[in-house]
Amino acid sequence: MDTLKEFQKMMAAQTDLALATIGTDGIPNVRVVNYYFNPENNIVYFATFKNNVKVKEMKQNQNVAFTTIPKKENEHIKARGTAIKSKKTIFDLADCFCEKIPDYRETIEYGWKSLIVYEIHFETATVTLDLSNSKTLKL
Secondary structure: OOHHHHHHHHHHHOOEEEEEEEOOOOOEEEEEEEOEEEOOOOEEEEEEEOOOHHHHHHHHOOEEEEEEOOOOOOOEEEEEEEEEEOOOOHHHHHHHHHHHOOOHHHHHHHHOOOEEEEEEEOOEEEEEEEOOEEEEEEO
């Protein structure tokens, strides 16, 4: 398995990830978010509404974990990292999100005033093709 090639393919093709944060009560919380992965800087970007619970959770604890939602069998990426509020706006990344998720333009048009962008920085990722093909990749 060419781990880097499979990683890049999955990050480009998959549109959703399950994002785990630590709740303000110390209990884990998980939800599905759309994302864009920039292969040039190895950063995952996602947008959320300013008043969303995950914003409060990430302010309190920036440590997160995620796994992509498979589109083909069990192919997925799993990683842990740090989530920080991005200096980029949803308009800076609009074309990237909309190229990957065409319906995302409606979300931007509807909620642009309330959307903020977060970045997930991570150094390693586990790439899984199936039960017998799984490797960890250092980025």
